[in-house]
Amino acid sequence: MKNRWEIRKLLEERVLLLDGAYGTEFIRMGLEDDKPSESLNLENPDMVYKLQRSYVEAGSDILLTNTFSAIPHKLDELGYGDKFEDIVRMAVKIAKRASNGKALIFGDCGPTGVLPRPMGKGDFDFYYDNYRRIVEVFLDEGVDGIIFETFSDILELKTAVMVVRDLSKDIFLIAHLTFDENGRTLTGSDPMNFAITFGNLDVDVLGINCSLGPEDMLPVFQELSKYHDGFLSVEPNAGNPIIVDGKIIYPESPEDFAKHVDSFWEYGANIIGGCCGSGPDHIKLMRKVLGYRPPNERKVKRIFSITSPSKVVKFDKFVVIGERINPSGRKKLWNKILEKDADFLKKEALEQITSGADVIDVNFGVESSVDWDFAVDLISELPYSCDSPLSLDVQELELLERMMRVYPGNPLINSSTSDERELERKLELLKKYGGMLVVLAMKKNIPKDAKERIEAVMDAIKFAKDNNVDPKERFIFDPVVIPVGVSREAVFEILKTIEWLAREGYRTTLGLSNISFGLPNRSYYHSAFLVLAIERGLSSAIMNPLDNNLMENMRAVLRLIGKLDLPKGRRKPNEDSKILDVILSGKKDELLKIVDELLKNHDPLEVVENHLKPAMEMIGDMYDRGDIFLPQLILSSQTVKPAFELVETKMKGGKLNLGKFVVATVKGDIHDIGKNIVSAVVKSSGFEVIDLGKDVPSEKIVEVIEKEKPIALGLSAMTTTTAPKIREVSTLMKEKRLNVPIIVGGATLNDKLAKDLGADYYAKNATDVVRILKNILKGLNELHQNNGGRNCTV
C-alpha cells in the first residue's frame, strides 16, 4: 500500500495509466441488464477478477474497485442496500488479488444520482452521510487512493471531498466532474470554475471523465489544464455511443482511442484511462503509446476569482458586490429573515443581479436571533437560484464554518481584521474549504490614518505568508471606511491606502455606504467617493446596485479610465449598422454598392472616416473581445479592401494613406501566414502596406526602410532560430540612423524577448499591430503639431 505522498512523487516522475470501463465490459461478458455491476462482487467475483486481471496485464498502473454505484442510497434503490458493506469490502479484496501488487488500488465512487436543492432533493447532510459510509469502508480495507468520478455537480463533489479529508489527511484523492460537449456540467459549471473552486481544496488530482469521447473531451480538458496547476487526470469514453440492434455501442477502436494519448499528455494529463466502452484492448494500446513518459510541463493561468456553480467572477474588472441583503435599517427584511422566507431573499438577490451586481453579500444581522439551519440552507441554495457567487458577511465563526462547508463554489468571506488571532482562525477555514478573504486594514481599533492602515495590512500579509497562504491570491483588503461626518481627513487616508494597495498589486474592496452615514442625499456622496476610489485603483465595492445614479457614475468613470468598454453602438458607422453586417458577412458586391451610393453625396474622405474606418474599428474590437473569430476578421479585411480601392479612385490625390507600413518575415523563416494576416488587417484599416514577403534578408529590409520611410516596420519570426534576425535588422537600422519603430510578432516571441532583440513593440495579433500603428501615428501628429506644423522626419 502506498501513501498519498509516495503516489504524488510517482506522478512527478511519470504519467500513470488507469484501467478502462467496468459496466460496459460486464455487459459484454454477460451481465444481465437488470443487475448492478457491483452485485457481481458477491454473486460472480470471478468475472470481476477476470476483467481486473486483464486490465493489470494490459498495463494499468491503477485499478479501480468495482464500486462505482455502491453508494448506500443507490444500492437501496437497487434492492442491495443490506449488502452495501459486503459489496464494498469484497470489491477491494478482489482488486487486490487481481493486482497482486502490480497496480495501485483506488476505491471508486460515483455520484448519488440525486441533484442538490433547489433542482433536486439532495443536500449536504444527505451527500455527507452516503459518502462517509463508503469512504470509511475503503479506508478500513486499505485502498491506496480514492476516486470520485462522473460527478455532475460542484456541491456533491465538494461534500465527498470534505468527507475524505474529515476522515483522512493521508489518503490520495482524485475528484472528477463530467462535462457535456459545451463544456458544462449538468448544473452549469465549466472547467475554469472547477479548477478555481477545487484548486483551493485539499485534493491531489482534478480530472474529467465520461459523457464524451476523446475528440470531444480534449478541448474541455485543455480548458481545465489552462487553469489548474495541480495534477490532472482524464478518462474519455470510447467515442459517442450509437445504438445498434437495440444495444448501445461505443464505436471507437483501440487504435483510434490510443491516438489521443499524445494530445492529452501534451495538455498535462498525469493520469490517463478509459471510461464507458473502453476495455483491456484499449488500455493495452494506450500503454504502448504512453510508455513510461514523464509528465509534460505546462503554464497555468492563475485567476483571482470567486464562483457559484455556474458563474466565475474575476477581479480583473471592477466587481459590484450587492449590499441589499443586510437587515440593518431594513425592518421588513429582518422580519422576513426571522420568518425564514427564503423566496423573499432570493428575490432580493435576483433584483440586485439584474441591476448589475456581480456578487451578492449576505448579512443576517443579529445572528444569535436567526435560525442557523435556515441560514445555512439558504447559503447552499442561493448560488443555484441567483446564478451568482456570494459574499458571506458573517460574524459567528461556527456559523461561518457551517456555511463554508455547504457553499457550492469558491465564496468571498467578509471579513477578518488583521489581528493575528482572528486571522489565524479565518485562514484555517480558508485552507479547509476554499474561498477568498476580505481582510480589514485594522487590528483592534479603528485606524487613525493611512500609515496605521498600511501597518495592519503588512502584518496581515506577513502572517499569511508565514502560514503558507499567498495574500495576493487569497486576500482582498478593505481600507475601512469611516463616515465623512466623523472625520473628513479619513477620506484622504482611505484613498491613500487604496492607492498603496493597488500599487503593491493587491485587490481591494470597501463598504461604500459607510462614507455617508448621517448625511442627507447619500447617493451623491456614494457616487463621488466611489469615483475617487476607483481612480485610486479600487477593485470592488460593497454597494447598492439598485441606485441608478451610483451605477451610472461608476460605469462612466470606469469607461473614462479605460476599464470598461464604451457603450456598444456609440461608435457605430453613421449611416447604420448595415455596413458592419455586410463587411462581417463578406458581401463585397453589396458593400461596393453602399459605398458607391455614399460617394454620390459625400466626400471620399468622409466615407472613410465616418463609415469604413469606424466599421473596421468595431470589428477589431469585436475580435479582441472574442465576439468574432479570426476567420471573420480576415474575411472582413478582404471584404473591405475593394471598397477602400473604390474610394481611392474618387480622391484627388488618388491615394488613401494613413501612413506606410513595411512588413516582412525575416531571413530563414518561411512561415508567413501570420504576417499575411497582419498585412491584410493593417491594409483594411487604411494604411499603405509594403509586404516584402518571407525569408527576406536583413539588408533588403533596411534598404526598403531607407527608401520608403514608413511609420513603422513589422517583422515576423516564427522560431527561436529566426528570432535573432530581428536584432540583426535593428542593429543595421541603428547603424544607418533609421529611427523607425519596429513591431514584432511570432510564436516564440513575447514582450520581453522583443525588447531584448531591439524591437520597440511586441504585437500578439493583427489588431494589436493596428492599435500600435495608430498610437505611433498619434505620436507623430502630436510631434508635427508641436513643431508648428513643420515637416518632421521619421
Added chain:
Amino acid sequence: MSEHIFTGSANDIKIPLKVVIARLGFKGMEKIPNEFEVLFERAERILRESAKPCAISKDFPVEESTGNILKLRDLTLTGNFVRKFLRDSTLITFILATIGHEVDEEIEKAHRTGDELLSYFIDGIASELVEYWVRYVDGILRREKKNMVGSMRISPGYGDIDMRLNQWIVKNLDGSRIGVDVIEDSWILVPRKSISAMIGWKRS
C-alpha cells in the same frame, strides 16, 4: 539499421473535425460556421488534391548512454528533454515526414491572388494533416516494435531539443528522397508542412 519509406494518400488521413475547428480559430464551436462551410470545403479539397504524404523512418542504435547524454554513430544527444524522454533507450528511430511542396504552392497561390482567408484555411488544415500523417506513421512503428517500449515522439525545437538536429536528420535519412530539405542557418524544414521527430525504444 532498419529503414522504411512510407507513402500515403491524403484522402485516407482522418483528421478529427474538432481539431481542425480549433486550429482555424473557431473557439468553442461544434462545427464550421455556415458562412465558412463552402470555403472550408474548397480549402480541404485543394489540400487533399495537392498533398503527397510521404515519410522516412530509420533506426539508429544507441552506442553509449550516460545520464542525459546519448551517443549514436556520429551524433550526441543531450539536454533535459533527452534525459526525460530518451533515457535508457537502446535504439532511436528518426522520422522525417512531409505532405509535399505543392501544398506550399497552393497556400502561396491563394495569398498572391488576395484570398487570404483561403490561404489561411489551407495552411491551418495542412498543419493538422501533416500531424495526423506522422501519428499514422508513429502507430505503424509502434505496432512493428511490439516487444519494445517506445518513448513519446519528440521533435527538434521542442523544449531544449536543438533545431540544428534537423540538419543531421535530413542528411542521415536522405530527405531529398521525399523532397525535404533544411534551410541553412534557421534549420527550418522545407516544404513548410514537414515534421522531423524521434522515438526512443527500450526493451519491455
